[in-house]
Amino acid sequence: MTMFSKSLFPSVNESLEYNATENITDYNESQNEYAFSGNWLYITSIIALLICLPGLVGNGIVIWLLGFRIKRTPFTTYILNLAIADFSVLSNEFIGDICFLFGLVPPNIIHDYFASAYHAIVLFTFTVSQYLMTIISIDRCVCLFFPLWHRCHRPPHLSTTVCVVVWILSFLTTAIGVSLHFTGYNIIKFLHFLFNAVVCMSIMCVSTIAMFLKFCLRSPQKKKGKLLRTIWITLFFFLLLAFPFNITHILYLSLLQNDYLYGYGVMCALLNSAINPMIYYLVGRDKRGRSSKQIKKVFEKLFKEEEDSRENEEI
DSSP states (O other): OHHHHHHHOHHHHHHHHHHHHHHHHHHHHHHHHHHHHHHHHHHHHHHHHHHHHHHHHHHHHHHHIIIIISOOOHHHHHHHHHHHHHHHHHHHHHHHHHHHHTTOSOTTHHHHHHHHHHHHHHHHHHHHHHHHHHHHHHHHHHHHHOHHHHHHTSOTTHHHHHHHHHHHHHHHHHHHHHHHHTTTOOHHHHHHHHHIIIIIHHHHHHHHHHHHHHHHHSOGGGGGOHHHHHHHHHHHHHHHHHHHHHHHHHHHHHTOOOHHHHHHHHHHHHHHHHHHHHHHHHHHSOTTSOTTOOHHHHHHHHHOHHHHHHHHHHO
């Protein structure tokens, strides 16, 4: 019976053998892809930890100095809230990577809720950072092109009010987007990232170009102020590193759901949150002074209100 079947229906037997071979091949390929994906996640998690550690230390120092050691000004209020948002981004990523590397979260329903909370916190805190950078870019342009109004007619509690509004607005948009995401309705999250990429990035791009041109047109004596240079460099790196985060999320929610591209966007966001304190210190320090100069003195010299007023008067 076996010989008869084999001789009478060779195509069936060959098909069965081919399908079995193909299934084994597909299984091996899927296993190899899964192993590569797992190794890739471990590698990216380790890299993320290496980015987060110095970023947490730097933003922690900024929060401590601007919050408790240096006199608060309207402008340093923005920088303080930006440091808090960046610190939150990095700490959330740090906790998530530690839990992943050491298997602290079991692969069950708790894991799903943990992943959702992690994503929501990243989205919330980075949105705060992005909105604050947009506000900072507008504030510096007003300071450069309308110095008299900025110094004399600016409401005294404007910075605090704007920061509170930014935190509340970011929380509400993130909460609505994440809540609707569980129902499969992703249009709110899509519009959220589209607004960030189109509106916020456009404002920051125009402001960065305007500040750069204004800086180039100033006399050599007036270019000595370091605050304008610091803000311009910070905005430049934000545009360079935050744009991939928005674009990869837009692609992930619409057309291209690629985990590697998504991971690249997250890495750029982490670098952006970690690099700001280094910019403040490197630009603010006195190159001709001692390398052991205290960080507090560097920040005081960079962010003190007298320097801001002096830059307004020099324009």
